[in-house]
Amino acid sequence: MALKQLKNATFFRRLTSFERASFLKSRAQFKLSYRLSHFTYVPDTVSASDGETARMNLFQAVTNALDLALGTDPSAVIFGEDVSFGGVFRCTVGLQDKYGRDRVFNSPLCEQGIVGFGIGMAIAGATPIAEIQFADYIFPAFDQIVNEASKLRFRSGNEFNCGGLTIRAPYGAVGHGALYHSQSPEAFFAHVPGIKVVIPRGPLQAKGLLLSCIRDKNPCIFFEPKILYRMAVEQVPLKDYELPLSKAEILTEGDDVTVIGWGTQVHVLREVCQLAQDKLNISCELIDLVTILPWDKETVINSVKKTGRLLVAHEAPLTGGFGAEIAATVQNECFLNLEAPIQRVTGHDAPFPHIYEPFFIPSKWRCFDAIKKLINF
Amino acid sequence: MPKINLRESISEISKPRSMPKINLRESISEISKAWNYDVTDRTLCNSFAKAGFFFESTTQQIPKLEEFDRPQFPGSQSRWTEKLEFVRGDIYDGIPVYRVMNRDGNIIDPSHDPKLSQEMITKLYKGMTLLNTMDRILYESQRQGRISFYMTSFGEEGTHFGSSAALDPQDMIYGQYREAGVLMYRGFTLDQFVNQCYGNKNDIAKGRQMPVHYGIKALNFVSISSPLATQMPQAVGSAYALKRSQTGLCVICYFGEGASSEGDAHAALNFAATLSCPIIFFCRNNGYAISTPTHEQYKGDGIAARGPAYGIPSIRVDGNDILAVYNVTKAARQLAVEESKPVLIEAMTYRIGHHSTSDDSSAYRSVDEVRFWHQKDHPISRLRKYMENQKWWDEAKEKAWKEETKKQVMQTVVKAEKLKRAPLDEMLKDVYDEMPPLLKEQLDAIKAHVEQYHEHYPVDNYEKA
Numbered sequence: 001m002a003l004k005q006l007k008n009a010t011f012f013r014r015l016t017s018f019e020r021a022s023f024l025k026s027r028a029q030f031k032l033s034y035r036l037s038h039f040t041y042v043p044d045t046v047s048a049s050d051g052e053t054a055r056m057n058l059f060q061a062v063t064n065a066l067d068l069a070l071g072t073d074p075s076a077v078i079f080g081e082d083v084s085f086g087g088v089f090r091c092t093v094g095l096q097d098k099y100g101r102d103r104v105f106n107s108p109l110c111e112q113g114i115v116g117f118g119i120g121m122a123i124a125g126a127t128p129i130a131e132i133q134f135a136d137y138i139f140p141a142f143d144q145i146v147n148e149a150s151k152l153r154f155r156s157g158n159e160f161n162c163g164g165l166t167i168r169a170p171y172g173a174v175g176h177g178a179l180y181h182s183q184s185p186e187a188f189f190a191h192v193p194g195i196k197v198v199i200p201r202g203p204l205q206a207k208g209l210l211l212s213c214i215r216d217k218n219p220c221i222f223f224e225p226k227i228l229y230r231m232a233v234e235q236v237p238l239k240d241y242e243l244p245l246s247k248a249e250i251l252t253e254g255d256d257v258t259v260i261g262w263g264t265q266v267h268v269l270r271e272v273c274q275l276a277q278d279k280l281n282i283s284c285e286l287i288d289l290v291t292i293l294p295w296d297k298e299t300v301i302n303s304v305k306k307t308g309r310l311l312v313a314h315e316a317p318l319t320g321g322f323g324a325e326i327a328a329t330v331q332n333e334c335f336l337n338l339e340a341p342i343q344r345v346t347g348h349d350a351p352f353p354h355i356y357e358p359f360f361i362p363s364k365w366r367c368f369d370a371i372k373k374l375i376n377f
Numbered sequence: 378m379p380k381i382n383l384r385e386s387i388s389e390i391s392k393p394r395s396m397p398k399i400n401l402r403e404s405i406s407e408i409s410k411a412w413n414y415d416v417t418d419r420t421l422c423n424s425f426a427k428a429g430f431f432f433e434s435t436t437q438q439i440p441k442l443e444e445f446d447r448p449q450f451p452g453s454q455s456r457w458t459e460k461l462e463f464v465r466g467d468i469y470d471g472i473p474v475y476r477v478m479n480r481d482g483n484i485i486d487p488s489h490d491p492k493l494s495q496e497m498i499t500k501l502y503k504g505m506t507l508l509n510t511m512d513r514i515l516y517e518s519q520r521q522g523r524i525s526f527y528m529t530s531f532g533e534e535g536t537h538f539g540s541s542a543a544l545d546p547q548d549m550i551y552g553q554y555r556e557a558g559v560l561m562y563r564g565f566t567l568d569q570f571v572n573q574c575y576g577n578k579n580d581i582a583k584g585r586q587m588p589v590h591y592g593i594k595a596l597n598f599v600s601i602s603s604p605l606a607t608q609m610p611q612a613v614g615s616a617y618a619l620k621r622s623q624t625g626l627c628v629i630c631y632f633g634e635g636a637s638s639e640g641d642a643h644a645a646l647n648f649a650a651t652l653s654c655p656i657i658f659f660c661r662n663n664g665y666a667i668s669t670p671t672h673e674q675y676k677g678d679g680i681a682a683r684g685p686a687y688g689i690p691s692i693r694v695d696g697n698d699i700l701a702v703y704n705v706t707k708a709a710r711q712l713a714v715e716e717s718k719p720v721l722i723e724a725m726t727y728r729i730g731h732h733s734t735s736d737d738s739s740a741y742r743s744v745d746e747v748r749f750w751h752q753k754d755h756p757i758s759r760l761r762k763y764m765e766n767q768k769w770w771d772e773a774k775e776k777a778w779k780e781e782t783k784k785q786v787m788q789t790v791v792k793a794e795k796l797k798r799a800p801l802d803e804m805l806k807d808v809y810d811e812m813p814p815l816l817k818e819q820l821d822a823i824k825a826h827v828e829q830y831h832e833h834y835p836v837d838n839y840e841k842a
Contacts, residue, residue: 120614
């Protein structure tokens, strides 16, 4: 709470000083508001049955999940670059003090080593929770993930598996991350049978889904939208709970258009749905896909069968993005129900740029325009 | 007004007092919470040190400030020098190759004779020769198109049996692909080898992998995969887990000198050292990676010379001397387990066979070269000479055993050939622990398709589900 007040105070102070320079006023305000975010975070609500809760942002919810995982499983360990002192995003703060150096430790700076090491720990029956500092840097470990982790159970006839392995990585656009601090590599991994790929949209989901990933009997990649680490704050149950993998979530029900996203994009789409309602009187059904692989085909198909129109939006580039998989599947399963071509609003087929980010991301206005196209077709 | 005793006050001040204990980590997190400002141990250390506080760092050894005669850089511990001198790889003779017996099977230094029993030596010899026979027959099977692929171990049998004999049966093994002897010593049966190569229904892995990709949980031998060196950091992770579970076990990880060039080899050596893992890295340096000779693979003193650079105790051994390999592995195991440290063994040997059945090695090396190793320096013939010197083996025994092994392998092959393959369902099982709906749909679809078009598929070779 104090933290938030402090932040707000600083923000307003800056704003006031900008206002004094009146000739800069409008531009400066635009800059500031853009930097804050391209969406508004709407907290998820907890039900009364969830028991005691606490206000947490996303990184605190991750820490809380990791704390519970280490507490309930003595074989669980956390490692990666700079996790000992709490991590560059503060996700592992206090865990080394609580659980000791042999359970929370720094690794050398080598992603293929981190994932290979994690696979080996899992083979020996432990529960490794590996951190890759940014999803952008997961590619050196691509071989270990694609050729090893995903195929171990299959290739050994179930003699061995590395189901205990979870790989966490900060993910997605952050406003100024440019090429190597913004990427959304989920589609690369969606093409890899044998792993699970999960992306939460906020603290409450992050905790439950991360605990599910850690305890799932398959190697999981858990992408944490890093723009939400501090921005997304909501009440999170303190108890140990798991949320189901491979289960999409219908956030708002609607009749005219099905709108699908995951991670941060869900919040963009939430605003888009509201805009469509307010400006076009269109009722949208908003779905958070949650799990990219294996994905919940059924929920998506049932929704499109009802609405007849589909918008998929993701930050990753268009070509070969996971939106293509959804679009092709829906086209195949809902051919007779579709009333307009499926719309994909995504990042462009270019590297993620620094200064052009506002024009690169699938902003609410690009998504809004796609809904107009769907309706007016 | 109270009287001040100046003398007392001074002595009070000058008394050595312990500083109040500061919980560094609590201070960090308090500061972080209050100011939303990330403070690392180090910046805090520095600011405390500036303020005149000294404390023991919990995370790293900071050089004592009073040692001004030594460099203070945190990245290394060394001395100053005024000489401009590059450290060069060619200044020394190379790490020597440890051996116990010469090419005639005579022990060179009796104090290094492991004095293995006649029974043990015979077991090792029989194992090496059985592997040799199996290699010959399965190699021929591939030539005749009965199996799709094979890789022999010719010339490297000594490294397999010598090292595995020195391990605890519970130690975990990670291999590359040319370590069938290790598995054979552990008790993998001829049936299991041959069934895997034939991919029949009795293959543990349901015929999903290429031949020679063995693996079995009961013998703690992790399934082989084709990508080179990927097993190395994995082996380190397993060693770390074993260390934590305090079982007194270690991991051995085999790899070739070619695989050592992979990034994963670097990762593994560095992780094993920094995380103090009980692991034996066992490099089979057989001179070639397919067609690439070692002088195109590296410019340093082989693989063993890399160990010390990672802080890993390292040794080079004559891989064709099974007793030397045994001694070295035994000592390495003790070091790894007792000190919880990695050890690197480089076994020098020669790949007598082709790289695989898809390779004709005469395209890149001379037949004379191969003949030299086959006839003059072979691990099997050297152990045989040792046994003959001990009067434990003779020509008659050799002949009988050769016949016996041939019969055993042939019978196994005939049996394996007759078996059908596992049912089609196995194609999509074990991708995950449970089959996801999407995969279930695909399985149903392929089964329905094959039923309709069965005459176009080799359905009779597969068991019915």
